[in-house]
Amino acid sequence: MAKGIALVMRVRGMEQELTEFAEFYESTREDCLRIVLLNVGDRDLAQDLVAEAYTRAWVSWRKVRALEVPRAWVVRIALNTHVSSWRRRRREVALGDHDTAMHVEEATAVSGDLLAALRRLPARQREVVTLRLLLDMDTETTARVLGIAPGTVSAHLHQAVAKLRAAIPSHYGQEISK
Amino acid sequence: MNDSDTVDIVRDCLTTAKDSLAGVHVNTPLDTIVRNGRARRRRHRLTGLTGAIAVTAGIALAVSALALSGHPASQSGHSASHPLIARLAAWTVAKQANGDITITIRELSDPSRLQSTLRGDGVPATVSPSTQFDPSCQPYPMTQALFTSIYHAQKGVGSGNTVLVIHPSALPNGAGIQIGASLDGRAGDQALRQVAGNQTVHQLVHQVAALAGNSVLRVGLVYASQQCTGS
Numbered sequence: 482m483a484k485g486i487a488l489v490m491r492v493r494g495m496e497q498e499l500t501e502f503a504e505f506y507e508s509t510r511e512d513c514l515r516i517v518l519l520n521v522g523d524r525d526l527a528q529d530l531v532a533e534a535y536t537r538a539w540v541s542w543r544k545v546r547a548l549e550v551p552r553a554w555v556v557r558i559a560l561n562t563h564v565s566s567w568r569r570r571r572r573e574v575a576l577g578d579h580d581t582a583m584h585v586e587e588a589t590a591v592s593g594d595l596l597a598a599l600r601r602l603p604a605r606q607r608e609v610v611t612l613r614l615l616l617d618m619d620t621e622t623t624a625r626v627l628g629i630a631p632g633t634v635s636a637h638l639h640q641a642v643a644k645l646r647a648a649i650p651s652h653y654g655q656e657i658s659k
Numbered sequence: 660m661n662d663s664d665t666v667d668i669v670r671d672c673l674t675t676a677k678d679s680l681a682g683v684h685v686n687t688p689l690d691t692i693v694r695n696g697r698a699r700r701r702r703h704r705l706t707g708l709t710g711a712i713a714v715t716a717g718i719a720l721a722v723s724a725l726a727l728s729g730h731p732a733s734q735s736g737h738s739a740s741h742p743l744i745a746r747l748a749a750w751t752v753a754k755q756a757n758g759d760i761t762i763t764i765r766e767l768s769d770p771s772r773l774q775s776t777l778r779g780d781g782v783p784a785t786v787s788p789s790t791q792f793d794p795s796c797q798p799y800p801m802t803q804a805l806f807t808s809i810y811h812a813q814k815g816v817g818s819g820n821t822v823l824v825i826h827p828s829a830l831p832n833g834a835g836i837q838i839g840a841s842l843d844g845r846a847g848d849q850a851l852r853q854v855a856g857n858q859t860v861h862q863l864v865h866q867v868a869a870l871a872g873n874s875v876l877r878v879g880l881v882y883a884s885q886q887c888t889g890s
Contacts, residue, residue, distance in 0.1 A: 499693065506689050515680040519673065524683065532687040539696035540703075595672055614670040615677060639662060645669045 502542050506535060509552040516615045517559045519596060520607065526563070534559035553616055553626050557608065598648035606641035613638055752776045760825040762838075773838070774889075782827050783835030783888035785881060796887040799834045799880035809836070810878050823878065830880075835888030837879040 510531065517534075518527040534555045538545045545551050599607065605627075612623045613634070620638075624631040750773055751763040760780055762773070770786040777784035785796050808829040825836060881887055 502693070503689055506692065510685040511683075512677075514685050515677045515683060518680060518683060519676055528686055531685060532692065535687070535692045536695045536699065539692055540699050596676065599673070610669075610673075614666070614673050638666065642662075642666050642669050645672075646665050649668060649672055 498542055498546075501546060502539055505538075505546070505551060509555065510535065513552055513555050513559065516556055516611060519615070520560055520600065520611065521563055522596065522600060527559075530559040530562050531555070533562050548626075549622060550616070550618060550626060553612055553618065556611060556616065557626075560604075560608070560611070594648040595645060598645050602641050602644060606637045606644075609634055609637040610641045610645070752780065754780050758826075758828055760827060762823045762825070770839075777836070778889040782825065783830075783883040783890050785835065785837050785888050787837075787839040793887055795884065796837065796881040799831075799882050805829075805831070806880070809880070833883055834880050835883035835890075837881045839878075 513534070514527055514531045517531050518524060521527050521530065537558055538551070538555050545554055548554050599610065602610065608627060609623060612618045612626060613620070618626070620631045620634050624634045627634070750769075752773070753761045753763075755761060760777065760782055762777075768788070770788045774784055774786035777786070785793055787793065809826055811824050823838075830836070883890060
């Protein structure tokens with residue numbers, strides 16, 4: 482009897498976990514995909530990276546759901562997975578699928594220089610920009626997520642923003658600051 | 660303009676870029692994520708058994724290696740019409756009398772051993788488990804015609820397993836083969852459909868997906884080198 486009750490409770494717990502994860506996936510996946518896409522520039526690659534990151538999130542859901550910002554974890558995993566990825570197009574089989582290759586510069590309304598500058602940033606600076614500016618996290622939360630001091634976050638952001646600002650047409654800043 | 664203004668400008672530009680991607684949507688269904696995650700959890704739980712399986716596979720390979728190296732007890736079983744076969748739990752490599760190599764794949768595990776086996780059969784090869792790939796390898800320029808002259812995929816007779824046939828004689832000088840698995844079926848499916856025909860591709864994708872989560876076999880060509888393909 483006791484075993485039966487334990488089994489029922491366990492099944493309910495699993496169902497609850499799945500429901501939670503499904504809600505998380507539904508509410509965060511599009512934003513995460515677009516952030517990863519801005520960082521890697523290749524639509525197919527971004528899809529793969531995000532799928533992999535969410536799969537890992539589900540595998541470790543009990544740990545991930547307890548995090549302060551689970552979607553930040555997903556984005557970081559996706560971007561870290563990008564390293565050594567053999568899906569970089571230069572290594573792919575040439576099968577004439579160039580028409581389907583969609584690079585983000587073609588779809589965005591901003592200068593490709595800015596996105597190129599974003600991708601050239603050192604990994605830590607890019608992480609800070611992603612968390613602070615794209616995921617809109619504050620300095621303290623970003624510091625906790627990355628395991629570094631708030632001052633270090635600010636320093637990385639300052640350096641990264643200086644590089645990114647140089648890639649933005651000057652008139653853009655003037656319009657903003659008016 | 661102070662630092663805060665600059666941050667605001669960059670934030671605004673990046674947000675604009677992100678918002679302009681509103682037409683881009685995730686194409687992986689929740690079911691696929693959950694299914695792959697569960698398969699991965701099961702594999703983690705079975706990690707303890709992997710060692711024992713590896714030992715068994717190693718013994719099987721050793722037996723095959725003895726046969727291939729001309730062990731008297733097995734030499735009589737070989738003839739021009741009977742392929743030389745190396746067997747492992749996850750895959751089987753057979754060298755046919757005409758020089759073709761057939762790889763029957765149940766799961767793309769133990770890639771380093773598959774790589775060694777192929778190299779042992781005289782095929783310059785690099786095999787990677789998934790997204791990890793040897794950075795020393797450089798892609799070899801390739802047309803679709805060249806690709807299809809080297810590779811074709813089929814369904815194993817009776818077994819339902821994926822069979823990849825390689826024609827080493829069609830390899831250009833200086834080229835080697837590349838085998839790996841993609842994270843999901845989409846890209847591999849599209850790529851293989853173009854070279855192998857819809858029916859074969861669907862079988863291939865299905866069989867690999869059934870045994871190794873949703874991963875799909877990916878093949879290509881690289882420049883042969885000692886570091887990348889062993890020769």
